[in-house]
Amino acid sequence: MPCLAKAHSATLMPSYVVDGTMASKARFEPYLQILSSLAPGARQTAIYGIDGEVLDCAPAAPSPGLQACAESVLAQLARHNSGRFADARLLVDGAATYVFVVRGAADKPLGLLILQCAPAALLADTADVESLRLLAGAALSLLEREFTTVAGAGTDLENEASIHLQWAADVALNQTADTHGGIINDTMLRSLLQRSNARAGLLYLPACGLEVMIAPPEADTQAIEQLRRVTVQHIFPVISKSGLPMTANKIRESSNAELVPYRILCVPLTRGSITVGLIAVYNPRSASSFTPHDENLLQCLASSLFKLVESAYDEATGLLTRQAFEENAVRRLEHDAPRSRCVVYGDMDRLHTVNDLFGFARGDEILRTVANVWHRSALPKGSLVSRLSGDRFVGMLDGVTLNQARAWAEKLRNDISAILPPAECAGLNVTASFGIAAMAADQTLNHALAASETACKAAKDRGRNRVELFADTDASLMQRHDDLHVFRDLVDALDAERFQLFAQPLRPLSDPGRATHYEILLRMLDASSSIVMPAKFLSAATRYQLFSRLDQWVITNALASLQPHRERLQARQTTFWINLSGQSLAQPDFADFVRNALHDADLPRGSIGFEITENAAIGNLEQAQRFMRSMRELGCSFALDDFGTGLSSLKYLKDLQVSMLKIDGSFIRDVLRDSRSDSLVRAVLRVAAELDLETTAECIESRDVADHLSALGVTYGQGFELGRPGPLSELLASQFTGDNDATNVLSAAMTAAG
Secondary structure (H helix, E strand, O other): OOOOOOOOOOOOOOEEEEOOEEEEHHHOHHHHHHHHHHOOOEEEEEEEEOOOOEEEEEOOOOOHHHHHHHHHHHHHHHHOOOOOOOOEEEEEOOEEEEEEEEEOHHHOEEEEEEEEEOOOOHHHHHOOHHHHHHHOHHHHHHHHHHHOOOOOOOHHHHHHHHHHHHHHHHHHHOHHHHOEOOEOOHHHHHHHHHOOOOOEEEEEEHHHOEEEEEOOOOOOHHHHHHHHHHHHHHHHHHHHHHOOOEEEOOOEOOOOOOEOOEEEEEEEEEEOOEEEEEEEEEEEOOOOOOOHHHHHHHHHHHHHHHHOOHHHEOOOOOOEOHHHHHHHHHHHHHHOOOOOEEEEEEEEOOHHHHHHHHOHHHHHHHHHHHHHHHHOOOOOOOOEEEEEEOOEEEEEEEOOOHHHHHHHHHHHHHHHHOOOOOHHHOOOOOOEEEEEEEEOOOOOHHHHHHHHHHHHHHHHHOOOOOEEEOOOOOHHHHHHHHHHHHHHHHHHHHHHOOEEEEEEEEEEOOOOOOOOEEEEEEEEEOOOOOEEOHHHHHHHHHHOOOHHHHHHHHHHHHHHHHHHHHHHHHHHOOOEEEEEOHHHHOOOOHHHHHHHHHHHHOOOOOOEEEEEEHHHHHHOHHHHHHHHHHHHOOOOEEEEEEEOOOOOOHHHHHHOOOOEEEEOHHHHOOOOOOHHHHHHHHHHHHHHHHOOOEEEEOOOOOHHHHHHHHHHOOOEEOOOOOOOOEEHHHHHHHOOOOOOOHHHHHHHHHHHHO
16 A cells, blocks of 8 residues: 555664553654754753653763752642643753643643753853744654554554654754745655655645645646646635545546546645645555555644744634735745736725624634635735734735736625625625735835725725725825825824924014914924924824824923913913814813813913814814813913815804904915905905904915905914914023014024025
8 A cells, every 4th residue: 555654664672651651762762863953052851751750861861950850840740730830941950951841632741851951052041931942843742742652552653753753853954944934835845745655745825825736757747737726626625624634535626527547635734723725645546545544644744844834824814924924025025036916905894893793702703714715715826815913914916917916806805795694693794895006026015015005995985895906196095005104103203202393473464563473383203303294294193093192292292381481471462372183172081181281381361272173173063162162261262274165154153162263375375366365355354353353364475465464454464474483492482582572583593494
């Protein structure tokens, strides 16, 4: 019969008792060889049975100190019913000593593996317990199997273990060079085939776009391709559901087709409860049938191989982790020949509703089902798929055009839409939105990820359960893309408080005897402390709901800056205007925050005013009214900003107790050239006069415009012609220079700053 394991004769060595059975010492020697290769700085390595017997040690017998260490750990295991003892790094005989408990079913302790480093070994200085356990993972996994092997199982089992260990040692010694960010590759598969008598083999990992078929040169090409199709298209869906090995000694590709001229043995590669791929071996039909012994051996080999890289796979979905995805994607972009690639970003629609209504267990169940759709999505060879986090997925498709990627994503979207939710979630539609970005030759992975995420968010904005392509001609997509980049910088700036307050004067136009007021403006500083203008970050703050944090920072820091100058503020009767967003007005506790901040600052009444846009006020009318009443009681005034551009109506103007209208700059810039703009400005002034409101004209950029508005009776003017914005700290410092007028000093400073 064809045997997957080569026959090796085993030399029987003295036996030791292990958990009530007999075990040959020869069975443990390969583990010490593996560990000696993986940790060349080891001074002693010992394997103990749970009863304290030394099963093997290199070199010779364990030192008295090592023996005492083992006895102490075993005593602790015996004293506690749970058998718990955490792997530890101890100091024994003046050397770093690592103690690992080998556990079997139900977490039952089976024995100990102890590795003691030479005092000067680099490993002793750098390795923690977890990293060393990962390094020795293959040996520990096989030791567990060895400890549970029944005594007298025969030469076949000993030969199997010998082959298994030799192969595991080969793979373990080369795992750093032969694995790419945790992905099994064709070198590993060739190593596995060399340990068997199988004629051909297939490694299939769809999440990695990895499909490696190894066959002898003389094999018929068409037969091998048929074999591959049968395995991938017919067998993989079966074992991905069952999670069990499958043997097919007779199989047809279709009901009326000839028998495939090979016998097939497949074992699944699993991560948790998810089947992430398979390893298959093949023999001609003229050979004997595969046996349960062959199946057990291949399953053991495949399991140990996958343990070397399983940390690269997400436990819940079996897809690549984000780290493994990024490492492998970057490596391929750096080393593979340039070719067309696309990034597909997928995000589940309203999965949080499932978690809220039915619990996270149901949500996780849906995620696993969706992940299986990604696994079976016929990825092009060389592609990668990952679960980024939560309910977000991403794929880097290799060798495809943008249209091909869209067709692939549309099929994926349809397959997800066809998922039946759990019974208790009846009526729920399972859908996902997708964004796709083509990768330019000089483009980084992060740039393509950001672009595809932007397109995905646009798909959600435009109705969900759809596919959107990223295009730099789509203005809304480009704005969202820019906002996404700025968002990360904005969050960093908020965390590090990288902001600066500026002030711009509101100068009296029609009555020079009035006091000059100031609008407080916000500037962000980038990582190099260069100023970032509001136009760059306000859109991102709006989209990602960060305005409330910005408003609170401005209020806190503005009041703190003004508080030391309260007496001069009272003498000058100057008002500092602070802009408020609709997001802040919608917060139920925002009024309490502002009230407490004003109380602590104890500024003169009238020193602080708030500017609110029409849209912000009308969008939160009741909250705005309550806030305005509360703040007016504390001596604060209000201005309606950008008047004339929002959802303005006389009714809303009646409902909002404001003291000033700020006429939007779009009317002011061309007031001398456009009669309609001039008429609208005059109309606003008549309304303001009837309601006894002051007015401010924004964006005054010439003396002629300022003179014209003054003649019309506009109360205040604001713009570069009347004073550029400058640091608030400079303005406040200038008020104590004695003879210098603060506003002139500020204007001069700002003119110099450009």
